[in-house]
Amino acid sequence: MASKKPRTGAESALVMVAAAELAHLAKAAGSDLMVFDSLLKPLTKSVLEMALSREMAEHLS
Numbered sequence: 144m145a146s147k148k149p150r151t152g153a154e155s156a157l158v159m160v161a162a163a164e165l166a167h168l169a170k171a172a173g174s175d176l177m178v179f180d181s182l183l184k185p186l187t188k189s190v191l192e193m194a195l196s197r198e199m200a201e202h203l204s
Contacts, residue, residue, distance in 0.1 A: 150158070165186070166176060174181045 165182075169176055169182050176182055
């Protein structure tokens with residue numbers, strides 16, 4: 144497994160902007176941000192599936 148590299152300032156800023164936008168959209172949709180199953184669990188699942196899909200596409204091409 145590759146070692147984890149530290150985030151750059153731009154990457155950290157991007158993560159913060161994405162998290163703020165996600166929280167805003169979830170609140171607007173009525174999601175409870177404090178309940179793991181309402182937001183974090185499906186988000187984690189989607190991110191992992193997307194990463195795996197991209198990894199497989201890269202590996203097979």
